[in-house]
Amino acid sequence: MSTYIAGLLRDRAGQNFSLHEEHLNTQMVRVLKAIGYDRVYTRGQGPYLYDNQGHEYLDLLSGFGVYALGRNHPTVIQALQDVLTSELPDMVQMDVSLLSGLLGEALLQRCPERLTKMFFCNSGTEAVEAAIKFARYTTKRDRIVYCEHGYHGLTMGSLSLNGENVFREGFGPLLPGCAAVPFNDLAALEQALAGKDVAAFIVEPVQGKGVNLPSDDYLPEAARLCAQYGTLFVADEIQCGIGRTGKFWAVEHWGVEPDMICMAKALSGGFIPVGGVAMSSRVMEAVFNRMDRAVVHGSTFSKNNMAMAAGLATLKVIEEEKLVENAARRGDELLAGMRQLVDKYELFQAARGKGLMIALEFGSPKSLSLKAAWTMLEAANKGLFSQMITIPLFKNHRILSQVAGHGMNVVKFLPPLVIGDRDRDWILAALDEVIADCHKVPGAIWDLGKTLTGHALKSKAG
Incomplete structure (x- = not known):
């Protein structure tokens, strides 16, 4: 640790709440104290x-x-130290980096066979935003269907898919064309898809708010309905993925192969934010279909070496420690x-x-x-x-x-x-x-x- 940061931590120790009360979210401080x-x-x-x-x-x-590996796992720390001491060229932008290629390869090896391409971003909500855009462009449709009580993030696009009104109130108007259906209700889902104008059905295989589990036939039938009506099936595994449910992906419990999987949180190893979308080549090739569209969607920090190394180290720990x-x-x-x-x-x-x-x-x-x-x-x-x-x-x-x-x-x-x-x-x-x-x-x-x-x-x- 540098002398500068060590000194700050020593000299300002215990000032957490006073600093936040004065400079950040005062209401959060009040809640914690209450x-x-x-x-x-x-x-x-x-x-x-x-x-x-x-x-x-x-x-x-x-x-x-985020802390699927627990806090301060030594393998992830070593990976980050390796990057810091290697003087790597990072975020050259007019370049493609080795570590992002390696992490993409490692993740896709753990995905259903039809998912052959990766897009990296910085967070879960960015992954959902990317999935919305990619689904719309691929299908040439506007509507997105999501589930009541679902949670997909708090930026404007993902907030438009948020099934909890407490997060949405006062932030409208939100993204048009978004409609909610009850979770675990196939009849309602089919009714929403039947017009053949829905770009994507985005669903958490296990809902985070309430830990709501689907019936055994829900996700397989939802995937079948999406295929029938030309809608992309998107699994939001930002919280329930990467080992959380006792399978690497929660959809594995039901034998489902989505068109896209959104991921983040645990992939960071608890250090450097990283998110991503695994997708079929159909989706990737539809969005990035010409050389002049190579940069049509991206994020400045998304494939930075620290994040990619954290992701690689996380996968290594998950495998080695079972x-x-x-x-x-x-x-x-x-x-x-x-x-x-x-x-x-x-x-x-x-x-x-x-x-x-x-x-x-x-x-x-x-x-x-x-x-x-x-x-x-x-x-x-x-x-x-x-x-x-x-x-x-x-x-x-x-x-x-x-x-x-x-x-x-x-x-x-x-x-x-x-x-x-x-x-x-x-x-x-x-x-x-x-x-x-x-x-x-x-x-x-x-x-x-x-x-x-x-x-x-x-x-x-x-």
């Missing part, structure tokens, strides 16, 4: 975070899926343990997921005392109960997790793919204790519920 998440983290290693008091936390957010297999095994173990808790506690109604993309769903209890307390929370703000799980998990058990989406009583776990026996046991024991406490009325957790209710009502009044 729910007791105002920790000052000083180090990350594997699936763990460490604060300035020396406490260890198990990170089940993994940066929304992280896809570990995700499948650990996911099965966690879901089995969680389903035992579902049988034990009436508030805990379902555990679902694929690999290490897991949702815990809570719902209205039958017993009168619990039902009254539940109703109070729901009246204040729908989905508030889920914070009575995530906050005690964090404060009492040092497990960082998240609510799976707005207005839903679903908690989402997205651990690094490197978790082991100790982490599995830590998660299940903590869940057992927290959910048990939720069944004690009155009790400390329901006191937290009253506090959360007060915040919710105050927020509505404001």
Whole structure:
């Protein structure tokens, strides 16, 4: 580390929240303080975070899926150091780089056979933007169909495909020609495609908001319908891909071959943002069909050597450490343990997921005392109960997790793919204790519920 940065980290240590409150997003600081998440983290290693008091936390957010390898993996660090010390010519632009070619080759070897071309960008939302443009140009159609409750990013094109209104409100008018259909509803999808004017159907094989799983026939039939009506089938695997679900691509669970796969997050190795779209040669050759169109779509930093090296190192680690297999095994173990808790506690109604993309769903209890307390929370703000799980998990058990989406009583776990026996046991024991406490009325957790209710009502009044 340079003397300059080391000095800044030393001299300004602990000023995280004051700096953000003054210069960045003040509301984010207020949220973190209100729910007791105002920790000052000083180090990350594997699936763990460490604060300035020396406490260890198990990170089940993994940066929304970025840290599939855990934090600061030495193989990725070495790859980046190799680039930094090699004095490579980078982003010459009137050139094609070796590392981007190698990463494209390595990714396509892991894709369905029909996907033979790669486009690189900087992020997931850029990958979706590229897929929208490529689909429109290839098909000469304008419309895009997406699923309700889906999430594809926050730039204007991808926001137009965002199935959650909370992200869209106030940012319109959005991209015309975009229409939502219910997830897992083939009849609605066919109705949307039947006019033969849809360029692409863009879908997360496993929806991130809520960890919603398709029925076994949904994705294969959706792909068949797209082919029937001349629509490109685009799998958004930005969060659920690259080993997350216990397969390298989530579509592998259902034997589906899309026309495009969007990727990002985990491909970065947790260091340098990188996104991409794998596509059929039909799509690539339609968009870049003449020499004068060679630069018709791109991004300045997209194929920079640091990002490409991070991607290559990530794939190397995933293969050598068998992280896809570990995700499948650990996911099965966690879901089995969680389903035992579902049988034990009436508030805990379902555990679902694929690999290490897991949702815990809570719902209205039958017993009168619990039902009254539940109703109070729901009246204040729908989905508030889920914070009575995530906050005690964090404060009492040092497990960082998240609510799976707005207005839903679903908690989402997205651990690094490197978790082991100790982490599995830590998660299940903590869940057992927290959910048990939720069944004690009155009790400390329901006191937290009253506090959360007060915040919710105050927020509505404001």
